[in-house]
Amino acid sequence: MPPGTSELHQELFCNLNGEILFVTTPQNVSYVDLIRSIDFVKRLDVKILGVIDNFAYLRCESCNKTIKLYTDNTKIDLCDKINLPYLMAFEIDAEISKYASQGIPYMSFRQDSETFQSYLNLSDIVMGREGYAS
Numbered sequence: 001m002p003p004g005t006s007e008l009h010q011e012l013f014c015n016l017n018g019e020i021l022f023v024t025t026p027q028n029v030s031y032v033d034l035i036r037s038i039d040f041v042k043r044l045d046v047k048i049l050g051v052i053d054n055f056a057y058l059r060c061e062s063c064n065k066t067i068k069l070y071t072d073n074t075k076i077d078l079c080d081k082i083n084l085p086y087l088m089a090f091e092i093d094a095e096i097s098k099y100a101s102q103g104i105p106y107m108s109f110r111q112d113s114e115t116f117q118s119y120l121n122l123s124d125i126v127m128g129r130e131g132y133a134s
């Protein structure tokens with residue numbers, strides 16, 4: 001859900017049976033939201049699974065070189081400082097929107113992609129946590 005500390009957030013988080021995974025983006029403006037959200041969730045005594053960066057980088061279509069759109073690297077430092085797992089960074093994969101626009105489920109048809117592998121790795125992390133049945 002979008003960042004926030006509203007009554008709705010409080011209601012949902014208090015009735016949550018599980019852990020929270022923060023999905024954020026690498027630029028500093030989202031860093032501020034993330035800190036605010038982490039403080040909020042910690043006050044509610046909800047477990048935090050970790051933090052992932054979405055849209056962290058993209059790949060050049062010609063040479064496959066990784067291009068970081070933001071040079072901010074504050075999430076990893078923050079997670080180290082407050083002892084929160086920084087789980088992974090997801091790339092911007094333009095193919096996902098191409099598939100979605102055509103109504104084709106990307107995850108079913110691009111299991112050879114790095115993006116698919118990233119989602120699989122995240123799934124393994126989540127399912128490997130204590131309290132989650134596999």
Ligand SMILES: [Zn+2]
Pocket residue numbers: 060061062063064065
């Ligand atoms: Zn290139």
